[in-house]
Amino acid sequence: MTDLYRVSSTQKTTATLINCDDHSKIKAFFARKMKPICGDVVEIEASKSAYVIKKIQKRFNSFCRADNRGRKQHMAANVDQIMIVMAVEPFPTRDILNRYLVTAEHEDIEPILIFNKSDIDSKVFISIINQYEQLGYNVFKTSKDEVASINDIKPLLKDKTTVIVGQSGVGKSSITRVMMPSVVLKTGKLSDKTGKGAHTTSVTQMYYDEPLNANIIDSPGVWEYGLWIMTPHEIAGGFREFQDYLGQCKFSNCTHIHEPQCAIMQAVKDNKIRENRYHSFLRIVDSMKYWA
Template sequence: MREGRIIKGIGGFYYVISNDEIIECRARGLFREQNLKPLVGDRVKIRMDSDSGTGYVEEILERKSELLRPPVANVDQAIIVLSTRDPEPNLWLVDKMVIMAEEQDLSIVFCINKSDVDFERACDLKAMYEDAGFVSILTSTKSGDGVDLLKEHLKGHTSVFAGASGSGKSSLLNAIDPSLKLQTSQISRKTARGRHTTRHVELLSLGNDSYVLDTPGFSSLSLDFVEKPEDLRDYYREFGKFAADCRFLSCLHDSEPGCGVKEAVSKRLIGEDRYKNYLAILDELRKRRKY
């Protein structure tokens, strides 16, 4: 059998790259019985049909990581893209993306896009995420600022571009490699949101063992993998050094007295937006547990 990697899946067909050849494959029915579905990014073993030149996915090799939204495997880095305006950044959704990436132990790079539209706000967002412990880059496909730096961060990685529709993921990828020719669109005037231009998940090669996954934008994200509300605090990396000052070891940094994290927020040592999002997600998890 040949080994390869799934680069695209559409309508029950999987396109596997093996020795620089792209082979159209079907998946074995056995996977359905095992409740296992091949994912883009999977490294697989395939059996060829010599008559048709197509193949069958016979085995899915062990995954190093697996994301549910977008459904991809073997990613090691998340590029979280948010725009300064047009559309307005949904920081609550961004924090959920961060939690998802942290859960899979991915490297995280923030891309503050459309920095030319509102440079002051772009700098504020960059500072907030850098203070939280993340790499953060200002980019603009209009001016070209930051595109080369972003490209450097992609080298040697399989990166997933995640962000709301209209934040500029496809435009950034086109700027990094014009040969990709990914479809882009304008922001809807009626809704002030981006239209979905990416219709499926696809693994794109940038050469030199560097891959990116362009994915559909999305407006919601489930955190089903966070089992208990008290687990949430561990996904906010900037809380750690201040939590040591909390009066109670079980402190959830919410309504408890003597909370080191709340004190840090009041001193602007922790971003207020990040903390507000934490409280909103904490409330969401508490309500889920009631049911």
């Protein structure tokens, strides 16, 4: 049997791989059309002087985003969980959390919500934290210097592969560093001019942490997170509390936007679905026009 490896990071035609059993690292070449991504499980072949990736095993899911034409772009493969990091500064853009959640539900990735930099303001996120806890999500409020607040997350990472995402400068690498001190990561400052992150992490990379027997995938921050082309039906599938009502609309192809006797719209009227989540759903559906 050949050894299995997971892709830690990729360069143009080479990838850094981590052995699935002993976690040793090697570099291997791959054919350009192969397109391995971080987290892929690969089979390799040793030629005279180098390792070559021979096969990528089927991905059970992947964390994706839109490329600049609205096509689905795969960023990290075979992930159990997604840690969505938001912060007091830079403040989350509208709908960014719900867009990440649409991807998570769509790809069957368990979300963990982190509200970081509570040292700057501990109150701004109170109502949003309550709301998402009520929806059944795992939510944490953290500050990088309050180690206990971050250590609370650690048990969730054990034996799992977790991708950590969020805007540039929210503290993804800082939090990872506290959770996994053995992993060496760069962290950066926010720009004085714009208050945005400076894109300190420049490539998506998977790290293995021995104490937790866990993989963490640190990704470069984005300013905005865009969903690839999706139907209203697919977007509605990303809103957990809509699930009880889907299938109860008068029309089986209801988009939940304007149709009569729509179960989702009725649930909003009855205060069973929060209006702010429904409006976010409408804006996300509307944003798909951008790709038309």
